[in-house]
Structures are given as structure tokens and as C-alpha cells.
Amino acid sequence: MTTAGSATLQIQLPGTYVYDAAADGDGGPTVPTGPLFPNLPTIREVTEICAFEALAIWLVGVSERQPFRVFELSSPARLIIDIAQ
Numbered sequence: 001m002t003t004a005g006s007a008t009l010q011i012q013l014p015g016t017y018v019y020d021a022a023a024d025g026d027g028g029p030t031v032p033t034g035p036l037f038p039n040l041p042t043i044r045e046v047t048e049i050c051a052f053e054a055l056a057i058w059l060v061g062v063s064e065r066q067p068f069r070v071f072e073l074s075s076p077a078r079l080i081i082d083i084a085q
Contacts, residue, residue: 003061004037005044009068011081016056018048034058042066042083 002008018031034047045061062083071080 001047001049001059003035003045003047003059005061005063007062007065009060009062009081009083011058011060011079013056013058013079015054017054018051018056042085 018029018033020026020028020030033051034045036046037044038046042062043060044063046058048056048058050057060081060083066084068081068083071082072078073080
């Protein structure tokens with residue numbers, strides 16, 4: 001699969017559900033699943049390519065290949081991907 005931009009980051013999130021898996025849930029998405037086209041200098045497109053058995057995989061299309069850092073924060077839980085410009 002391709003994304004907008006000249007390089008792509010693949011983000012794998014094991015143990016993650018992007019669809020409501022609760023027995024009384026509707027099975028609908030719990031987050032937007034894309035594609036998203038943010039108006040940012042580096043990020044061109046974000047899209048989910050897989051959500052199966054507690055594994056979510058997302059692609060982030062970026063303007064060019066750049067170094068990046070990943071942080072996990074809590075309260076609330078979140079993942080930060082810092083892409084150099």
C-alpha cells in the first residue's frame with residue numbers, strides 16, 4: 001500500500017483494538033481509521049492498514065525520509081512520534 005509523501009513510517013501497535021470489541025459494543029471504530037490528510041509540514045497522510053486480533057498497523061506518509069523518536073506517555077496514555085523537519 002502506498003501513502004502520500006516520498007517516505008513512509010509503518011507503526012505497529014500490538015495489544016491495540018481500534019474497533020469496539022466489547023461483548024455489548026457495536027463493533028464500530030473507536031478512533032478515526034483514515035485516510036487522514038493533516039495539513040502539516042512533514043506528515044502528508046495517515047491511514048490504518050490492519051486491525052486484526054489486537055494488532056493495529058498504521059502508515060504515516062511523510063514529505064521525506066527523516067530521523068524520528070518515539071515516546072510513550074501516560075495520564076492519559078498516548079504514543080508520541082516526533083519526526084524531524
